[in-house]
Amino acid sequence: MSNGRLKSLTGMLARHGILVAFALFMIGFTIANQRFLGLDNVLGVIRSSAILGVMALGVTFVVVSGNLDLSVGSMMSFSTIVVLDLHDKLGPSLAIPAMFALTMALGAFIGFLVGYLKLNSLIVTLGMLSAIHGLTLTYSGGKNMDIADKSGTWFSVFGQGSVFGIPVPVLIFGLLALFLTMLLAKTPFGRKVYAVGGNGTAATFSGIPRARVVFMTYIISSFCVATAGLLQASRSLGSQNTVGQGLELDVLAAVILGGASLLGGSGTVFKTVIGVLILGFIQNGLLLVGLQFYVQYVVTWVIIILAVWLDIAAKRGRLLSPIA
Numbered sequence: 001m002s003n004g005r006l007k008s009l010t011g012m013l014a015r016h017g018i019l020v021a022f023a024l025f026m027i028g029f030t031i032a033n034q035r036f037l038g039l040d041n042v043l044g045v046i047r048s049s050a051i052l053g054v055m056a057l058g059v060t061f062v063v064v065s066g067n068l069d070l071s072v073g074s075m076m077s078f079s080t081i082v083v084l085d086l087h088d089k090l091g092p093s094l095a096i097p098a099m100f101a102l103t104m105a106l107g108a109f110i111g112f113l114v115g116y117l118k119l120n121s122l123i124v125t126l127g128m129l130s131a132i133h134g135l136t137l138t139y140s141g142g143k144n145m146d147i148a149d150k151s152g153t154w155f156s157v158f159g160q161g162s163v164f165g166i167p168v169p170v171l172i173f174g175l176l177a178l179f180l181t182m183l184l185a186k187t188p189f190g191r192k193v194y195a196v197g198g199n200g201t202a203a204t205f206s207g208i209p210r211a212r213v214v215f216m217t218y219i220i221s222s223f224c225v226a227t228a229g230l231l232q233a234s235r236s237l238g239s240q241n242t243v244g245q246g247l248e249l250d251v252l253a254a255v256i257l258g259g260a261s262l263l264g265g266s267g268t269v270f271k272t273v274i275g276v277l278i279l280g281f282i283q284n285g286l287l288l289v290g291l292q293f294y295v296q297y298v299v300t301w302v303i304i305i306l307a308v309w310l311d312i313a314a315k316r317g318r319l320l321s322p323i324a
Contacts, residue, residue, distance in 0.1 A: 022281075022282070025281075025282055025285060026281065032285075033285075033288040036284075044284075045277070046170055046277070046280070050169035050172070050173040051169065052276060053173050054172065056251045056254040056272050056276050057176055058222070058223065058225060059072060059252065060255050060268075061217040064193050064217075064265065064267045065193050065217045065264060066196060066197035066263070070125040071106075071128040072221065072225050072251055073244040073247035074128070075128075075132050075222065075225045077132075078102075079103040079228075080239045080244065081145050081239060081241050083095050083099040083229060084145035084233050084237075085140070086098055099229065100226045104219060106132060107218045108215070109128075110218050111219055114218065145239055145241070146239075153237075156235075158230055158234035158235075159234030160234065169235070172231065176227065177273050184268065192213045194265055196210050196264075197264030197266075198265030198266075232244075254279050257274075258275030258276075259275070
């Protein structure tokens with residue numbers, strides 16, 4: 001093979017390698033189990049991916065702005081426990097907005113530290129991961145939460161209901177994805193997010209309020225986490241206080257799989273949805289072929305490494321470093 005064709009092939013793999021790998025996975029899983037592409041299984045995967053997907057939508061804004069949010073798993077545990085606890089104390093009509101307010105207050109605090117104080121987002125959100133987990137355990141007294149009257153509440157509609165045969169979690173995921181796609185791609189705020197992530201210094205000199213933009217990305221992320229907590233609580237009507245533990249890794253994997261760069265300045269909400277579905281179908285396929293659920297953790301790690309490698313390779317136009 002000539003050097004020109006080899007360079008073209010490696011460049012194509014750098015840009016679309018993860019989609020090629022996904023296609024190979026899909027073909028392999030379909031051959032291994034004919035139920036993989038069945039309608040019931042496909043709808044089941046989309047429904048089970050909705051909660052993770054809602055969280056990934058918000059994190060997309062954070063990553064595009066050039067930052068990270070590793071606190072979303074613990075924050076989802078917090079929102080789930082809070083809304084379940086307040087459901088019996090205040091009723092669902094007051095519990096839901098109260099939970100959103102408390103969760104978004106945590107997002108505002110993180111946004112203030114990263115945006116206005118200009119602290120490193122990795123360190124801040126890694127610390128908040130532990131802090132929010134401790135807050136959740138303190139709030140719950142270390143106990144799990146359950147709704148007392150599970151059969152007499154309308155609260156279950158968010159996680160268990162359906163409209164014209166479409167599960168409500170899928171509808172919420174789809175509508176939120178559509179709204180946030182328009183916000184990021186078609187509004188001045190979205191352009192500012194890209195500008196801040198692409199070159200924060202240049203954006204500041206251009207008159208873009210960098211601190212405010214970063215602050216708002218964490219507000220959006222916490223809103224999406226609160227929505228995911230609502231869906232989780234409504235689906236089970238009870239929860240462990242560690243329900244979101246470890247989800248930050250899956251969320252980040254989905255965002256990166258969708259093509260968002262960890263260096264900031266690139267990524268779309270639509271591609272994040274694709275990344276969520278890629279992750280969901282791969283994990284589902286592993287179960288259908290008979291592998292144990294804990295194999296997913298290893299596969300998720302491999303996918304993250306592969307996606308980061310391809311992200312860097314796409315920027316330099318080759319799979320290997322020129323100095324390797």
